[in-house]
Each structure stands twice: as C-alpha cells, then as structure tokens.
C-alpha cells in the first residue's frame with residue numbers, strides 16, 4: 470500500500486468546489502431509469518447517455534472530481550473510438566469503479582440484505598486498476614423498518630465486515646475505497662430513528678475498518694444524511710437535517726478521514742443541494758464534505774436528454790447546472806435564487 474498516493478487521490482476526490490458523479494447504475498437500474506423516459510436500454514444507448522455526461526467538459530472539469538463507473542462502462546469506447554475512461558481523464562476527473570456485486574437476502578432475517586462481491590475481488594481490482602480506476606465503491610444497504618424492529622445486529626455486523634474487507638483489499642491494491650453504508654430513507658421511521666440507526670451503523674463500520682487495519686487517511690466515507698423516512702409523512706427542515714446529520718457524523722467519523730461524500734438516496738435534486746450547503750455553512754468541519762450523487766445529479770439531464778441526440782446540448786446544460794449548484798454547496802455558497810434564475 471502506498472498511503473501517500475491513496476491520501477492524495479482521496480483528497481482530490483473531495484476537493485473544495487467539486488464532488489463525485491455516481492454513474493455506476495447496474496444494467497437493471499439504468500434500465501428502470503430509461504424505461505421512465507421511454508428509451509430502450511442497450512449497450513449503445515447506455516454508452517451514448519454516459520458519453521454525453523462525460524463530454525460535458527466544462528461541468529466535468531470544474532465541478533466533478535471523480536466518476537464512479539459500472540463494469541460495462543469502464544470497458545466501453547465513445548462513438549469515435551476513444552475509451553470513455555480517457556474522456557474522463559481528459560477532463561481532469563478521476564475514474565472510479567463500483568466493485569460490489571449487489572445485495573442478497575440475509576438468511577433468517579426477513580427484509581434484510583447483505584452486499585456480496587468479496588470472492589475474486591483482488592483480481593478484479595488489479596484488472597480495474599489496469600483499466601484506469603483510481604478509486605472504488607462498495608454499497609451496503611441497511612433498511613430501517615420502524616414496525617419490524619429492523620435492522621438486526623446480524624445485518625449491521627455482516628455489512629460492516631464486508632465493507633472493511635473490501636476497503637482493505639482496495640488499499641492493498643492502491644485503490645481508494647469509497648465506504649458506503651447506506652441507511653435507506655424508504656421506511657416509515659422519523660428523523661431521530663434515522664439518526665439512531667446511522668450512528669450504530671457508522672460505529673460498527675469504523676470498528677470493522679479498525680480491525681481490518683484500513684488506513685483512514687486513504688478512504689472516503691459515503692453516508693446517508695439524517696432524514697425522515699419517505700413513508701413517515703414527516704418533513705424535516707433543512708436546518709434540522711444539517712444539524713442532526715453533522716452531529717452524528719462528528720460522533721462517529723474520525724478526523725483522519727479526508728472526506729465525506731454524501732449519497733442523495735431519493736432526496737429531490739434541490740433538497741440534496743440545500744442540505745449539503747447547510748452542512749457546509751455550519752463552519753469549520755473536521756473533514757471535507759461533498760457529494761457523490763447519482764439521482765440528484767442525473768434526474769434533470771436524463772429528462773432533458775430522453776434518448777434524442779438533438780437534446781444533447783440541453784441535457785449537458787441541465788447536468789452542468791446541477792453540478793455547479795452542488796459544487797457551490799460544497800463550499801456553503803449555494804443560494805436558492807440561483808435555482809430560480811436558471812429556471
């Protein structure tokens with residue numbers, strides 16, 4: 470492990486004004502997104518869509534520090550034959566790769582899942598590094614079911630252990646691990662239950678990272694924010710989300726971690742930006758705090774694109790706008806009227 474190289478990459482991933490584009494939707498997930506647009510999902514349409522994003526040169530070079538790719542995408546070439554990885558590098562952005570193999574039901578724990586993909590991971594990391602990946606992502610999923618007493622200890626511990634094994638393997642192959650323990654916002658729980666479960670999951674994750682001897686200086690944490698479950702019917706103010714999120718992170722995330730890059734998790738585009746901005750307005754933080762958004766960066770460009778080549782410029786503008794808004798939010802410099810002006 471070359472910790473100074475890992476630390477350099479991790480620090481670049483969370484540089485002020487910039488954040489990560491999560492474009493690593495599995496084939497199944499991107500198909501769902503394309504279905505809502507009425508676009509057929511084929512290797513070519515997936516390539517065309519992602520090429521459109523990566524060729525948004527201005528947005529990429531100013532606001533995007535890294536792009537998380539899917540296995541298919543890291544191997545694809547642009548229409549003109551240039552590898553997509555090269556387009557990303559040319560924009561001054563770091564290519565990364567999702568390496569988990571998705572979730573499987575956890576036996577004897579109805580409703581709970583564990584993320585798989587450790588078998589053969591070292592060999593895959595070596596290959597991905599050869600294809601240009603400088604960082605990786607592994608997502609653990611924790612469901613909060615207020616009524617059913619979820620999550621279970623087995624689920625939290627199994628996922629923390631897998632995250633730590635993955636992170637150690639990445640560092641051993643000089644790839645920065647994004648450690649993503651996602652507490653879902655789909656349930657009927659309130660914000661305080663989200664805080665409680667997030668605290669437990671982060672404590673358990675950092676303990677597993679410690680036992681696995683992961684160097685905190687060479688990783689990036691990708692957590693959820695503290696928000697009420699979507700089915701709770703409750704809303705929290707931007708100030709409450711920022712305050713509760715920051716409090717739980719300060720309790721659980723050592724200052725040795727260079728940066729925290731949030732997932733958007735089903736928040737609206739503007740909510741995800743407003744929350745990130747409010748957190749960064751809360752003053753001197755122990756780590757850099759930025760975004761690693763999938764839906765909150767891509768919903769607008771996907772809609773604008775709708776599979777039509779003639780919409781490319783409009784889609785790139787929509788992507789550029791969200792990237793800029795989130796870039797400002799990483800410095801606590803976003804304002805709601807910047808959204809209105811663009812509308």
Ligand code: 13P
Nearest residue numbers: 491732733734762763764
């Ligand atoms: P969302 O921002 O859409 O939650 O996606 C981020 C991600 O990469 C989840 O693993």
